[in-house]
Structures are given as structure tokens and as C-alpha cells.
Amino acid sequence: MPHSPFPTPGFIELSLSLRADQQESVEAALEDVGALAVTLLDADADTSNEQAILEPGVGETPLWSQIVLTALFEADTDRSGLLLVLAELLPDLDPAQITFREVADQDWTRVWMDQFKPMQFGRRLWVYPWNIEPPQSADNVFIRLDPGLAFGTGTHxxxxxxxxxxxxxxxxxxxxxxxxxxxxxxxxxxxxxxxxxxxxxxxxxxxxxxxxxxxxxxxxxxxxxxxxxxxxxxxxxxxxxxxxxxxxxxxxxxxxxxxxxxxxxxxxxxxxxxxxxxxxxxxxxxxxxxxxxxxxxxxxxxxxxxxxxxxxxxxx
Incomplete structure (x- = not known):
């Protein structure tokens, strides 16, 4: 999962779709070749709403059958080398399904902030991203989370x-x-x-x-x-x-x-x-x-x- 701050001013982000049973081996391999962060999203989530961020169970695979995996690497990482690793792990994977994009330092944080909005649960409980100050209230309880560290934010x-x-x-x-x-x-x-x-x-x-x-x-x-x-x-x-x-x-x-x-x-x-x-x-x-x-x-x-x-x- 994401950590911050990152050591370089820019990054590349690899993204691909895969089955839940492929996640563990692919994630481990990406981390072995230098992934700074791996994020898992529900591939079937309604893209017009917030996507559910993975909250893994104890010793279990993800909750979803299809996953969008994104991995963040330092800007000078060899993209062809990453593709070779994935080709060995997933020989039946269409290379066209793997995409790269350049990510500025501030853009990575913004991606998380854009997905993570204040949410209310029950009568008085709210979850807020750490960068948004909740209102003063004697009746409500506010949880402040860092989207860059959170395994679960309440969206699921x-x-x-x-x-x-x-x-x-x-x-x-x-x-x-x-x-x-x-x-x-x-x-x-x-x-x-x-x-x-x-x-x-x-x-x-x-x-x-x-x-x-x-x-x-x-x-x-x-x-x-x-x-x-x-x-x-x-x-x-x-x-x-x-x-x-x-x-x-x-x-x-x-x-x-x-x-x-x-x-x-x-x-x-x-x-x-x-x-x-x-x-x-x-x-x-x-x-x-x-x-x-x-x-x-x-x-x-x-x-x-x-x-x-x-x-x-x-x-x-």
C-alpha cells in the first residue's frame, strides 16, 4: 500500500486488470522489482462513484473477483523490464492491458484525495481525509485518515x-x-x-x-x-x-x-x-x-x- 513521502520528485504508474487469484504473486513480484506502492481497486466498481479501496482480510485474498492493480515506481524505472516480469507471471495477459503514465509527486496525493471524500456512517460518525478540516460539532465524531496509508476508508x-x-x-x-x-x-x-x-x-x-x-x-x-x-x-x-x-x-x-x-x-x-x-x-x-x-x-x-x-x- 502507499507510503509517503516518496524519495524522488516524479514517478511512473503501472496499471493492469487481473483476477483476485493472481493478485498475491503479481504484487510480490512488483515489490521485488522496486514498486514503491501497490494499490488495489474493485474493477467492477461504478466509476461514477468512489471506488472501493481494498481492506484485506486476515490472511485472505481480495474481496473482489476482478481487480485493477496500480503500482508506483521511481521515474527512471525500466518499463520494458517491468513488462518482462509480468509476461513471465501472466503469459496469457494481453500486453495492451498494461498501461503506464507519468505521475508528478503532488498528483499521486491528489489521486487519493479525489477518491476519498468525507462520509457519514450512522447518526454521528464521520470519516474525513486528513487534509480536510471537519466542522466543529459537539454531536458528531470525526475519524481522520491518511489516504496514503489507509487499507480501508469506509467506502466498501x-x-x-x-x-x-x-x-x-x-x-x-x-x-x-x-x-x-x-x-x-x-x-x-x-x-x-x-x-x-x-x-x-x-x-x-x-x-x-x-x-x-x-x-x-x-x-x-x-x-x-x-x-x-x-x-x-x-x-x-x-x-x-x-x-x-x-x-x-x-x-x-x-x-x-x-x-x-x-x-x-x-x-x-x-x-x-x-x-x-x-x-x-x-x-x-x-x-x-x-x-x-x-x-x-x-x-x-x-x-x-x-x-x-x-x-x-x-x-x-
């Missing part, structure tokens, strides 16, 4: 569903875990909405870096602890939010059940409509009052930790 329906859930929860003085924290947007929202302690967990060190930077920008770093999976404090929490994917959500069900206090609330997203049926059956073993909400093709499941059931952490 799964993130929006989780932000809206947090907005209507009573978080004052609560202990919360954000599993698969990405940019830290959900952890930061929880802290700004009154949580006294928030854990962010992600298996990507870049996500931890992004979350820390954004937490510091929002003045809540002292209430947010960030961890790789298994390194976090195992103490029971009051609320849990996990915006990952259906596969890991199924696997992690007993772990989440053990982390939540009886009566604690959870919200799960990153779930395509249809996948929720199996997850409802899975989580019914530990959770009551399971409710499904849908946005476009995506689903949020919320529920309450049952107080009279065995904590079977060893289940899989």
Missing part, C-alpha cells in the same frame, strides 16, 4: 456496515477488539466513540503500521493496542468486530466466543450474501439473537454471547 459496504454498527452501540468505558484491523478505522471509531480500551489484530505488519499511524493522527493511540494474531491480551472483551471473510470467520468462531464476555456483542462482516447461512449455524452454538443486515451483495451478522454455554475454544 463491509466497512460501512461495521461503522454503522459501532455508531449505534454504547461504547463508553468498554473493552473492544477489532479483528483484522487493516487501516485501524474500526478500532479508531470505537475509541472515538468512547471505548476505554481497544485491541486491533491483523496478520499483516503493514496493517499494524497503518493502524498505528492513523490512531496517532486521531489522538487515540494510548487507548489502542495493536498485535499480530496470538500476541494480543486474551482477556475477555465487551464487544468484538471482525471485518474479514467467511472462511476465517468460520474458523475463528470458538476463538471469538472465548474472547467475549457473556452478554457481549459482536459484529461480523466481509461476508457475501449466501455465505451467511452456514455462518449463522456455526455461531448459533455460542451466540443468541443473531441478526443479518445486507448492503449490496455483502452481509453483516451481529449477535450476543450466550451466558450459559460452554466456552469450547478447541472447536474447529
Amino acid at each position: 459496504p463491509t466497512t460501512a456496515l461495521c461503522l454503522e454498527w459501532l455508531d449505534r452501540m454504547d461504547l463508553a468505558g468498554k473493552f473492544i477488539i477489532d479483528y483484522g484491523c487493516g487501516s485501524g478505522i474500526l478500532a479508531i471509531a470505537a475509541a472515538l466513540l468512547g471505548a476505554s480500551q481497544v485491541q486491533g489484530v491483523d496478520n499483516d505488519p503493514q496493517a499494524i503500521e497503518s493502524s498505528l499511524s492513523n490512531a496517532m493522527r486521531n489522538g487515540v493511540a494510548e487507548r489502542i493496542s495493536l498485535h499480530l494474531p496470538g500476541a494480543e491480551d486474551p482477556a475477555p472483551v465487551d464487544l468484538l468486530v471482525a471485518n474479514i471473510l467467511a472462511g476465517p470467520l468460520h474458523t475463528l468462531a470458538p476463538v471469538f466466543a472465548a474472547r467475549l464476555k457473556p452478554g457481549g456483542r459482536m459484529a461480523l462482516s466481509g461476508i457475501l450474501h449466501g455465505q451467511h447461512v452456514e455462518l449463522l449455524e456455526r455461531y448459533a452454538e455460542w451466540f443468541d439473537d443473531l441478526v443479518v443486515s445486507q448492503r449490496d451483495d455483502w452481509v453483516r451478522i451481529e449477535g450476543i454471547r450466550a451466558g450459559n454455554r460452554e466456552w469450547r475454544v478447541g472447536n474447529s
Whole structure:
């Protein structure tokens, strides 16, 4: 994902479309040959609206079947060498699908700013890019994000569903875990909405870096602890939010059940409509009052930790 500041005054940007199952190997190869930043966008997004910026799950591939990948390189990078690398990785790729353009230093930041506008979630929660000053308001809560570091900005329906859930929860003085924290947007929202302690967990060190930077920008770093999976404090929490994917959500069900206090609330997203049926059956073993909400093709499941059931952490 993007980092700033960059070391040179100008850049070239490579862009191509690919399948989700190609993303990991292509991104790794581009980084090996010197990519300064790799950005993933939903190829099927309505170009008349903001495109959804990738918020990856824990150890998972992207949420979309088709991706537009852009990679930023220093201005003197050998373009023919980059094309040779991609030809080896994707021999069936039409070279005409790969495009280059020159990008001025200030233009790269502007691309992100143009995609990232203030957005409202629920009654009082807003997400603002760091360069736009929010209005003074006693009734609203503002998250400030750096688009150059954010894995997720709220544009994707799964993130929006989780932000809206947090907005209507009573978080004052609560202990919360954000599993698969990405940019830290959900952890930061929880802290700004009154949580006294928030854990962010992600298996990507870049996500931890992004979350820390954004937490510091929002003045809540002292209430947010960030961890790789298994390194976090195992103490029971009051609320849990996990915006990952259906596969890991199924696997992690007993772990989440053990982390939540009886009566604690959870919200799960990153779930395509249809996948929720199996997850409802899975989580019914530990959770009551399971409710499904849908946005476009995506689903949020919320529920309450049952107080009279065995904590079977060893289940899989």
C-alpha cells in the first residue's frame, strides 16, 4: 500500500486488470522489482462513484473477483523490464492491458484525495481525509485518515456496515477488539466513540503500521493496542468486530466466543450474501439473537454471547 513521502520528485504508474487469484504473486513480484506502492481497486466498481479501496482480510485474498492493480515506481524505472516480469507471471495477459503514465509527486496525493471524500456512517460518525478540516460539532465524531496509508476508508459496504454498527452501540468505558484491523478505522471509531480500551489484530505488519499511524493522527493511540494474531491480551472483551471473510470467520468462531464476555456483542462482516447461512449455524452454538443486515451483495451478522454455554475454544 502507499507510503509517503516518496524519495524522488516524479514517478511512473503501472496499471493492469487481473483476477483476485493472481493478485498475491503479481504484487510480490512488483515489490521485488522496486514498486514503491501497490494499490488495489474493485474493477467492477461504478466509476461514477468512489471506488472501493481494498481492506484485506486476515490472511485472505481480495474481496473482489476482478481487480485493477496500480503500482508506483521511481521515474527512471525500466518499463520494458517491468513488462518482462509480468509476461513471465501472466503469459496469457494481453500486453495492451498494461498501461503506464507519468505521475508528478503532488498528483499521486491528489489521486487519493479525489477518491476519498468525507462520509457519514450512522447518526454521528464521520470519516474525513486528513487534509480536510471537519466542522466543529459537539454531536458528531470525526475519524481522520491518511489516504496514503489507509487499507480501508469506509467506502466498501463491509466497512460501512461495521461503522454503522459501532455508531449505534454504547461504547463508553468498554473493552473492544477489532479483528483484522487493516487501516485501524474500526478500532479508531470505537475509541472515538468512547471505548476505554481497544485491541486491533491483523496478520499483516503493514496493517499494524497503518493502524498505528492513523490512531496517532486521531489522538487515540494510548487507548489502542495493536498485535499480530496470538500476541494480543486474551482477556475477555465487551464487544468484538471482525471485518474479514467467511472462511476465517468460520474458523475463528470458538476463538471469538472465548474472547467475549457473556452478554457481549459482536459484529461480523466481509461476508457475501449466501455465505451467511452456514455462518449463522456455526455461531448459533455460542451466540443468541443473531441478526443479518445486507448492503449490496455483502452481509453483516451481529449477535450476543450466550451466558450459559460452554466456552469450547478447541472447536474447529
